[in-house]
Amino acid sequence: MSNKLINWFRFASPQAFYPLAGRMIPWFWALAAVFGIAGLYVGFLVAPTDAQQGEGYRIIFLHVPASWMSMFIYLVMAFWAGLGLAFNFRLSGMMATALAPTGALFTFLSLWTGALWGKPMWGTWWVWDARLTSELILLFLYVGFIALQSAIDDPRRADKAGAILALVGVVNIPIIYFSVKWWNTLHQGSSVSLTKSPSMAMTMLLGMLLCALACWMYAIAVALMRVRTIMLERERHTEWVREELGMKAKEQ
Amino acid sequence: MKTRHKRIALIIGGLAVLGLVVALVLNAFQSNLVFFFSPTQVAAGEAPKGKSFRIGGLVKEGTIKREADGVTLRFVMTDTEQDMIVAYKGILPDLFKEGKGAVAQGKLGEDGVFVATEVLAKHDENYMPPEATKALGDAQQRAAANKAAVEATSKTVKQ
Amino acid sequence: MLKLVRAIISRDLRLAMRRRADIVSALFFFIIVVSLFPLGVGPEPELLRKLAPGVLWVAALLATMLSLPRLFADDHRDGTLEQLALAPQPLGLIVLGKVLAHWLVSGLPLALLAPVLGLQFDLSTDALWVLTCSLLIGTPALSGIGAIGAALTLGVRGGGVLLSLLVLPLYIPVLIFGAGAVDATVTGLGAQAHLSLLGALTLAGVFFAPWPTAAALRIALE
Amino acid sequence: MLEVSNLECVRGERRLFAGVGFRLDAGEMLYLQGANGSGKTSLLRMLCSLSPAQEGEIRWRGESIGKLGEDYRRELCHLGHHNAIKEELTPLENLRTSARLADEALDEGTALDALEQLGLAGREDLPCRYLSQGQKRRVALARLVNERRALWVLDEPYVALDSSAIERVAGLIGAHLQRGGLAVLTTHQAVAVAAGKVRELVLAPDGQA
Numbered sequence: 001m002s003n004k005l006i007n008w009f010r011f012a013s014p015q016a017f018y019p020l021a022g023r024m025i026p027w028f029w030a031l032a033a034v035f036g037i038a039g040l041y042v043g044f045l046v047a048p049t050d051a052q053q054g055e056g057y058r059i060i061f062l063h064v065p066a067s068w069m070s071m072f073i074y075l076v077m078a079f080w081a082g083l084g085l086a087f088n089f090r091l092s093g094m095m096a097t098a099l100a101p102t103g104a105l106f107t108f109l110s111l112w113t114g115a116l117w118g119k120p121m122w123g124t125w126w127v128w129d130a131r132l133t134s135e136l137i138l139l140f141l142y143v144g145f146i147a148l149q150s151a152i153d154d155p156r157r158a159d160k161a162g163a164i165l166a167l168v169g170v171v172n173i174p175i176i177y178f179s180v181k182w183w184n185t186l187h188q189g190s191s192v193s194l195t196k197s198p199s200m201a202m203t204m205l206l207g208m209l210l211c212a213l214a215c216w217m218y219a220i221a222v223a224l225m226r227v228r229t230i231m232l233e234r235e236r237h238t239e240w241v242r243e244e245l246g247m248k249a250k251e252q
Numbered sequence: 253m254k255t256r257h258k259r260i261a262l263i264i265g266g267l268a269v270l271g272l273v274v275a276l277v278l279n280a281f282q283s284n285l286v287f288f289f290s291p292t293q294v295a296a297g298e299a300p301k302g303k304s305f306r307i308g309g310l311v312k313e314g315t316i317k318r319e320a321d322g323v324t325l326r327f328v329m330t331d332t333e334q335d336m337i338v339a340y341k342g343i344l345p346d347l348f349k350e351g352k353g354a355v356a357q358g359k360l361g362e363d364g365v366f367v368a369t370e371v372l373a374k375h376d377e378n379y380m381p382p383e384a385t386k387a388l389g390d391a392q393q394r395a396a397a398n399k400a401a402v403e404a405t406s407k408t409v410k411q
Numbered sequence: 412m413l414k415l416v417r418a419i420i421s422r423d424l425r426l427a428m429r430r431r432a433d434i435v436s437a438l439f440f441f442i443i444v445v446s447l448f449p450l451g452v453g454p455e456p457e458l459l460r461k462l463a464p465g466v467l468w469v470a471a472l473l474a475t476m477l478s479l480p481r482l483f484a485d486d487h488r489d490g491t492l493e494q495l496a497l498a499p500q501p502l503g504l505i506v507l508g509k510v511l512a513h514w515l516v517s518g519l520p521l522a523l524l525a526p527v528l529g530l531q532f533d534l535s536t537d538a539l540w541v542l543t544c545s546l547l548i549g550t551p552a553l554s555g556i557g558a559i560g561a562a563l564t565l566g567v568r569g570g571g572v573l574l575s576l577l578v579l580p581l582y583i584p585v586l587i588f589g590a591g592a593v594d595a596t597v598t599g600l601g602a603q604a605h606l607s608l609l610g611a612l613t614l615a616g617v618f619f620a621p622w623p624t625a626a627a628l629r630i631a632l633e
Numbered sequence: 634m635l636e637v638s639n640l641e642c643v644r645g646e647r648r649l650f651a652g653v654g655f656r657l658d659a660g661e662m663l664y665l666q667g668a669n670g671s672g673k674t675s676l677l678r679m680l681c682s683l684s685p686a687q688e689g690e691i692r693w694r695g696e697s698i699g700k701l702g703e704d705y706r707r708e709l710c711h712l713g714h715h716n717a718i719k720e721e722l723t724p725l726e727n728l729r730t731s732a733r734l735a736d737e738a739l740d741e742g743t744a745l746d747a748l749e750q751l752g753l754a755g756r757e758d759l760p761c762r763y764l765s766q767g768q769k770r771r772v773a774l775a776r777l778v779n780e781r782r783a784l785w786v787l788d789e790p791y792v793a794l795d796s797s798a799i800e801r802v803a804g805l806i807g808a809h810l811q812r813g814g815l816a817v818l819t820t821h822q823a824v825a826v827a828a829g830k831v832r833e834l835v836l837a838p839d840g841q842a
Contacts, residue, residue, distance in 0.1 A: 053346070053347060053375070054346070056346065085626075088685075120345065120346050121345060121346055121347045121373060121375060122345055122347070122372045122373055122374070122375070123343070123344065123345030123348070123370070123371060123372045123373060124345075124370070124372055127372070133583070133587075137580050137583055140576075140579075140580035141580060143576070144576050144577040144580065147573055147576055147577075148563060148564070148567075148573060148577060151564075151567045151568060151569055151570075151573050152567055156633075157630055157631075157633065160630045161563050161627060161630055161631075164559070164563060164623050164626055164627050164630070165559075165563060165577065167623065168559060168581070168623050169581075188374070188375045255702065255703045255704055258412060258501065258703075261412070262412075262501065262503075265618075266618065266619070269614050269615070269618045269619070272611075272614055273611045273614050273615050274611075276607045276608065276610045276611035276614070277607075277608060277611045279604075279607045280603075280604040280605070280607040280608040280611070281604075300595075300598030303597075303598040305598070414736075415734070415736065418730070418733040418734055419734070422730045422733075422734070425722070425726070426719060426721055426722070429721035429722070429760075430721060488715075489715055489716065489717060489718065489719065489720070490713050490714065490715025490716060490717035491715075491717045491718075491719065493683065493711070493713055493715070493717065494711070494717045494731065494734065494735075495734060496683065497681060497682075497683070497706050497709060497711050498706065498734050498735055498736065499703050499704075499706045499707035499735070499736055500703065500736060501703070505734075629683075632683055632684075633683065633684045633685065
């Protein structure tokens with residue numbers, strides 16, 4: 001029992017996590033590629049044309065996963081940040097820092113793909129309805145988080161200050177998610193939810209879920225790569241980093 | 253005061269404030285914070301007068317007509333309880349169809365006709381291939397549309 | 412506990428009175444920005460009435476932002492902040508006092524000045540009344556939320572710009588409902604729902620924001 | 634009463650000190666010595682729970698100060714590098730506000746008396762920005778006259794003071810120790826304190842304290 005616990009905590013140290021992450025990254029990339037290809041295949045070649053929207057609906061294969069990821073990554077980021085703040089784990093602060101750019105990217109994608117879909121379907125690029133506005137605030141929150149962290153020199157302080165900002169910003173996530181229910185928005189309600197069966201044809205849903213999985217795997221792979229870089233940078237004066245880099249140098 | 257007592261006092265105070273916040277938010281949601289108004293709300297005089305606002309509802313079947321000038325479109329927006337005539341000059345979005353949801357921005361004219369400057373299509377969350385929709389049959393389709401309309405209305409009215 | 416909050420408020424007010432130039436310049440900033448708009452967009456009353464809620468509220472936001480960087484910076488520089496952090500009281504309460512004091516010298520004068528400026532925009536009496544109410548109810552939230560940003564950027568290089576980057580997105584709801592309240596009155600709808608939401612934002616901003624602010628201050632002091 | 638064990642301090646990428654430990658009982662004083670940049674101020678800030686320690690523990694009356702929180706701060710008086718006085722306020726106002734913020738009552742007479750003891754008579758109503766460095770330091774130190782909290786943590790209290798003021802402050806510290814108080818201070822000036830047991834701790838740059 002206690003043995004198991006210790007094993008888990010072992011991976012909470014950058015030194016132990018670094019090689020583990022290195023071994024996992026190729027797998028996540030591979031999975032991302034597999035799911036991505038499968039998702040795009042199902043989405044563009046198998047899934048039927050939508051009765052109302054024609055071919056234009058196919059943007060959902062990117063838009064919906066990107067929107068999900070933008071919110072989900074924020075939650076994960078805030079979770080890691082809060083964990084780092086509460087228990088002073090070095091690793092969790094690094095994870096939060098590593099996740100932020102990917103989250104910002106997905107938020108940006110979600111906004112743009114939404115605009116590209118909105119123009120032909122709704123008849124406008126952008127409306128100031130609750131869903132769109134709160135998603136835009138999410139993008140600002142990501143940018144603020146990244147800017148704050150990069151403005152503070154001491155990485156420990158940067159982690160903690162970023163964590164507070166991330167936790168404060170969490171209030172925005174339920175607002176985004178429930179905005180379509182709380183207000184009369186132009187944006188439609190969600191097609192997939194836990195409480196009711198999806199109002200979508202099966203193949204369309206399959207394509208969307210595959211694409212979502214691909215985004216997920218991509219996000220993990222990229223975040224792990226980034227966290228490895230952050231580890232090397234922050235711990236560059238420690239023995240293990242020197243050994244790691246020294247070994248690499250010898251191999252070449 | 254002891255540290256522990258102080259903490260308890262702060263927590264109680266925090267909960268009280270939280271309760272107040274929730275009460276205020278719920279109070280606000282009972283009134284009219286909406287992206288668009290339904291024809292019923294407009295008929296009840298809840299919409300702003302003499303100023304641009306949005307109305308939302310379903311486009312009534314068989315009411316889209318082009319006027320004599322060849323540019324202006326007229327159609328009826330409904331929430332199944334109240335109807336409203338909308339006049340619009342301009343390009344319609346792809347999704348704008350009879351029996352489907354739409355949001356129009358414009359002003360209410362003296363004659364009760366809503367003169368729209370912009371028409372947006374409101375899409376529902378259903379994604380279905382055409383064959384499946386056809387297979388449902390006409391009657392069923394209309395029933396579903398009606399149900400959606402009622403849902404849309406009850407949602408609007410609730411807010 | 413209330414004694415402490417009162418002590419902080421009276422201290423900050425006394426300091427502000429000894430340095431009146433700061434308050435006055437923020438107020439003048441507000442006046443000038445608001446007065447620039449009619450000059451920029453033309454004096455058409457219809458248009459001005461439409462612009463008024465947004466312009467007044469955005470100007471109030473920016474004027475509040477001006478005084479935020481100094482909220483903790485002075486205390487940080489002369490070591491007072493350390494003493495406050497070492498006081499045998501929760502730091503959050505001290506921050507609460509400072510937030511209230513900040514509102515008294517920034518938000519309150521803005522709200523009281525707003526109806527006079529509203530006249531420039533040809534607002535009706537009702538709208539002026541709601542404008543003042545919305546600013547009175549909404550501006551404490553600006554001080555509360557702003558305090559978080561001020562504490563996070565304390566002693567950070569380029570802090571001023573960063574502060575606006577962090578705080579302005581969080582101000583968006585206050586802006587929406589504040590300007591929305593006036594807008595609703597101008598168009599003949601009730602402002603009650605908007606004011607009610609503003610009240611919720613202010614309560615949450617004033618009573619809950621001090622705690623993350625206190626945490627951020629302790630981090631800045633490390 | 635105050636126990637420090639195995640304390641380590643890392644600033645940026647440099648380890649300032651490690652393995653620092655000492656014990657201080659009622660009526661005892663610790664002289665903290667060391668070259669510039671050896672981590673004296675950092676150690677004092679850790680003692681005040683302003684900065685966390687990377688390694689090691691600080692205990693007050695047998696309990697970790699992190700756990701005690703407010704109860705520890707109630708018994709702690711800290712005087713840092715900065716004077717923590719407001720330039721806009723007069724010495725009298727400064728003294729009285731800082732007492733109020735520390736949750737203590739200080740009437741005007743006592744405050745005036747304290748200022749007089751530090752040689753600030755006649756300056757009570759002058760905004761502090763008109764005072765000299767030394768006078769400002771005296772305003773900050775005037776807090777100590779009526780300070781009855783058990784643990785004093787003083788960072789370079791004698792800086793900018795003239796010899797008579799230094800004597801005065803040393804007298805205040807001595808009286809504090811006699812009352813059974815504790816004091817930790819850093820200084821480059823060796824000043825004899827009349828009473829109490831004096832310990833010394835030298836922070837050496839190689840981490841061997």
